[in-house]
Amino acid sequence: MKSKILVLCTGNSCRSQIAEAYLRHFAGTHADVYSAGVETHGLNPNAVATMAADGIDISHHTSNHIDEYDHIKFDLVLTVCDHA
Secondary structure, three states, X not given: OOEEEEEEXXXXXXXXXXXXXXXXXXXXXXXXXXXXXXXXXXXXXXXXXXXXXXXXXXXXOOOOXXXXXXXXXXXXXXXXXXXX
């Protein structure tokens, strides 16, 4: 069974987007990875550029609110800021 991982941040615009992308990249088919924020601030263009420089395209990502995932039982929740 795949692990379900949530990366949680304040605005789900940069740090959580980057962490989600790396986790998806390295976990492959072993995990379902999501990211969300306690607010939504849109996707940060600097995060897109940073990941593109590393060969990972996140330009299709969206900024999601934590409430969108209240129906999912996560195995692991990672917070990447102290406001989440």
